[in-house]
Amino acid sequence: MQNQIELLSQGIPVKMLQQAFEELSARYRTKEKPYLTSHTHYLAYLITRMPATNAALSQVFKQAHNFDPLSLLDLGAGPGTGYLAAKTYFPNLTQATLVEADAKFIALGKQLITDSVLWQHTALPCPLKPHDLVLLSYSLNEMKDPAQIVKTAWQATQQLLVIIEPGTPEGYQRIIEMRTMLLSLGAHMVAPCPNALPCPMQESNWCHFPARLSRSKLHKQLKGGDLGYEDEKFSYLIVSKTAYDTPRARIVAPLGMHTGHVQLTLCSEGELKSCTVSQKDKLLYKKCRKAEWGDSLEK
Numbered sequence: 001m002q003n004q005i006e007l008l009s010q011g012i013p014v015k016m017l018q019q020a021f022e023e024l025s026a027r028y029r030t031k032e033k034p035y036l037t038s039h040t041h042y043l044a045y046l047i048t049r050m051p052a053t054n055a056a057l058s059q060v061f062k063q064a065h066n067f068d069p070l071s072l073l074d075l076g077a078g079p080g081t082g083y084l085a086a087k088t089y090f091p092n093l094t095q096a097t098l099v100e101a102d103a104k105f106i107a108l109g110k111q112l113i114t115d116s117v118l119w120q121h122t123a124l125p126c127p128l129k130p131h132d133l134v135l136l137s138y139s140l141n142e143m144k145d146p147a148q149i150v151k152t153a154w155q156a157t158q159q160l161l162v163i164i165e166p167g168t169p170e171g172y173q174r175i176i177e178m179r180t181m182l183l184s185l186g187a188h189m190v191a192p193c194p195n196a197l198p199c200p201m202q203e204s205n206w207c208h209f210p211a212r213l214s215r216s217k218l219h220k221q222l223k224g225g226d227l228g229y230e231d232e233k234f235s236y237l238i239v240s241k242t243a244y245d246t247p248r249a250r251i252v253a254p255l256g257m258h259t260g261h262v263q264l265t266l267c268s269e270g271e272l273k274s275c276t277v278s279q280k281d282k283l284l285y286k287k288c289r290k291a292e293w294g295d296s297l298e299k
């Protein structure tokens with residue numbers, strides 16, 4: 001994907017892309033719309049944001065590995081990031097409908113995706129056909145009346161509904177509101193919550209997770225810094241139409257690695273629990289040293 005994005009940007013001076021990235025960042029910060037007003041803005045978006053949302057999508061789809069969707073409905077698909085991530089996790093996915101309001105994103109997506117997918121140039125809300133996997137990735141926050149959009153998305157869901165939002169307090173708040181509504185409509189929790197109990201996160205805290213992406217030279221030139229990777233923070237929700245056996249707990253904060261013990265913050269049974277695993281507990285300790293923020297702990 002990274003190579004294809006760089007091919008699309010060939011011939012455009014890096015300085016122009018840098019300037020477009022700076023303008024984009026300023027507009028996102030001040031919520032000044034429209035965010036993207038030139039071809040260079042779209043390219044700057046592809047270079048700096050698409051790898052990040054792709055990394056978050058991959059982390060989220062990993063949590064749905066027990067499902068086998070054959071069809072995808074992506075709402076606010078952008079350049080098709082959701083489809084590109086989904087097809088690497090769901091090998092039997094053969095049909096995709098990508099709904100997107102912005103014709104420019106569709107044109108770029110058509111250059112990035114050579115498979116046969118159905119691009120639907122429409123602004124939601126609109127009637128939706130049933131699909132196994134329905135996705136709203138980083139798009140709900142741009143839509144008017146998110147609750148109505150999610151209700152319609154749930155009606156179109158045959159197996160799984162996945163919502164991903166930026167890992168900010170606002171993104172988390174939107175996820176929590178949608179979670180409450182979907183549970184009241186009969187949805188079953190898949191992830192990240194290990195149950196359907198009220199969320200135990202306090203006001204000063206919010207449930208979010210990291211996704212690591214490696215940074216290309218062009219990514220570094222646009223965003224600055226030398227680090228070879230970036231951690232994208234996201235909040236998410238996966239619910240299903242059928243009952244699902246959720247894990248016992250989920251790690252909801254960075255792990256504390258100390259000499260002789262590992263400190264874990266777990267979400268379990270509707271509570272946040274701090275848990276210390278000592279070196280003396282050999283098997284569990286070995287497992288926990290390899291565990292990561294966002295992993296689930298099985299029963």
Ligand SMILES: C[S@@+](CC[C@H](N)C(=O)[O-])C[C@H]1O[C@@H](n2cnc3c(N)ncnc32)[C@H](O)[C@@H]1O
Binds near residue numbers: 143
């Ligand atoms: C931040 S981008 C995310 C793109 C992609 N889903 C991803 O995860 O990388 C949000 C996308 O939602 C689209 N969008 C926003 N409101 C929409 C609406 N009402 N109907 C359809 N698409 C919409 C925007 O045009 C944009 O492409």
